[in-house]
Amino acid sequence: MNVNEIIFNLEIMSHHKNVIKESIQSFESALNSGNIERVLSFYSEDAVFMPDGFRSLKREEIGRSRSNFLTEKDFKIKFDNLKIDINDNYGFVEAVANTSEIDPQDTSTVQKTSRDFFVFRQEENHWKIFSYIFNNVTVSQVS
Secondary structure (H helix, E strand, O other): OOHHHHHHHHHHHHHHHHHHHHHHHHHHHHHHHOOHHHHHOOEEEEEEEEOOOOOOEEHHHOOOOOOOHHHHOOOEEEEEEEEEEEEOOEEEEEEEEEEEEEOOOOOOEEEEEEEEEEEEEEEOOEEEEEEEEEEEEEEEEEO
């Protein structure tokens, strides 16, 4: 491989990393808007979501029982410290997420920090979430 091919490959890799980063930011925006249909549009058809403390969910199960969870609890999320790696048709993203939601019992705010891991898969020139798992590392309740 000559220098030009290496530079070209690095540029392609950088482009894909930027596309995935933009996808994470748009996914964040969709979650914050509470629009479950928009959230689901980021997942591949055979995706798996593995939330902390709950069973794994297939794409078609996400939001089915509690589609208004995001708006009911005024759920907000911010992804930071993104580390993105690309390997062929898969992208791997490590992130730290800070979330807040309203506890409907007493209207206090619950804040959480989690470690999040995404596997993206390239499908028809689009990067889709193939697998998403997160583990809460801190939880605090603010009155």
